[in-house]
Amino acid sequence: MRILLVHNPKAGSEEHEGEDFIKALKRAGHKATYQSSKKKGIMKALKKKIDLVLVAGGDGTVSKVARRLVAMDSEIPLAVLPMGTANNFARSLGFCLSEKELIEQLNHGKCNTFDVGQARGPWGKRYFFEGAGAGLFADYMRAPKRDGKKDEPKSKAEAMRRHVKELRRRLQTYRARQWEIEVEGSDLSGRYLLWHAMNIRSVGPVLTLAADAKTNDGSFDFVGAREEDRALLLDYFDARVAGKRRKFPLRPKRLTKMRLRWTKWPLHFDDELWPAEDGKPPQQCEIELIVKNAALRIWRIE
Template sequence: MDALLFHNPNAGSGDHSRKDMLAALSRAGFRATYCSTKGPDFKDMLKESADLVVVAGGDGTVRKVMTRIADRSIPMAIVPLGTANNVATSLGIVGDAWKHAEGWKAGRRQRFDIGLATGPWGERPFVEAVGCGIFAKAIGTKVDEDATREQKIQLGRDALLDILKKAPPLDVDIDIDGVRVEGDLLAVEGLNIGFIGSKLPFYPKANSGDRVFDVVCLRKDQRSAMLDWLTAPDGTVSPATAVHGRRLRIEYEGDTPLRIDDKLPDRPEKRAELFVEVHGKPIEILLPVEPPHAPDENETDQEQV
């Protein structure tokens, strides 16, 4: 079987050399063609055909390949090498993914929708989330490049906690499938995956392949509960509430913190509208043969409104 290996050589830390990755794929029975996502042949390689696409890198690398690959019918495997690895974690892909390579041929598959955000700046595909409020404002927070992966995640969470303490309600009008969302909101996130930001399990039940977005809203009266949750979020459920729908509309002011995945779009000069919907054919992600870790018995479902 032929595979295309897209690799970000700058992702994360540790040894993930071209030679070692190609050897791992060879042992698993794949004839792999290597491509650095930083190299000059990246755009051309996205147009090539194969039996499998392998993406080795962090969330940015996964998004870069997922949203640009020419043929979405080719199954894709993810090797998480970044800091947060929110896409992989949401899909249950954890640990040394190369150990799962031999099971990719007969592995389980999960459909993964590609979202499309349309605003005054044009159209932008995305894989993680589109949102406004505290998570958007936290993007770009400076962290020590020499810090460990765990330290970077904690620094990101600490920065979000500080932002949340003094965040004002958003000046936005929001509706999901034409139904308006009421209340003073501190954050609105149209999620395609369950983990966001600094590896936060914001809505772990999110289904990346159901053609529906999980729109998670954090209200002003939930600020205190959210602050408590951010101090120890792992293995617990956030206090935010979820609404589910196919089309999200956000009307916002130009100074509203807004994000598309980890990018901040250009700010409009006047009040504008943003539309979020599923775009085109989903991608099939190959999952580890072993099922993901089951939720702890103490975990509870989040409220749906």
């Protein structure tokens, strides 16, 4: 196959990893070209004659490439070499093999569709793939991290545990905020500790909020925790910190369209904040989220 490798050179730990991937792809019989995710030219590279886009990076890099494919209305499928910390996007798509195994099995993949979220608001239009949300997690993304000067975690699992522990600490005193929310014509407005519109099962530090979410069913899952759900959330975080498996205690609601109206508070789309960390939230805002069925192609490795 003609493969475009889009690589985040800051992800992973090995030097010259991009070159290693290109060599491995060529050994597997593919015609491979390289594009750094940190340099200009991604859109131009995607317009060339290629059969597959292989993204080597974390969730942010995958989303960056996927947005361009959707904007182009492209039918070129995307595959992932997960190199981030959480890798929620890659894991939800089934990309769990080692780098060597995945490259060796690319010829045996199949093209599947993937639903995409579209948000319309003051910025115009933007796409998202994992989910959108607000409240505890979005505020945590914006806030300075308490443990920034501690020793580096020894593993990805330890890094995730630290994030969950800090979220749990913040939840104890976190103030629920008022959101006007309409899902499929139903008024779900109220004071929320957090809410998320989920395309994949997990958000942030592998918090599985929608265990039954599917990425090709034409709908997202809305999960919301109100003030009266605080104790349930604390128990869930306690279980996660202890390394126990615990199903998220709140039942999701399916959605294809969602309207929001709120004041000041930030949102997140995938792993990006809106407004950006150095931006100022609008005094009042209204947006619409819709699900675009099968807007992205994924090369799944069986």
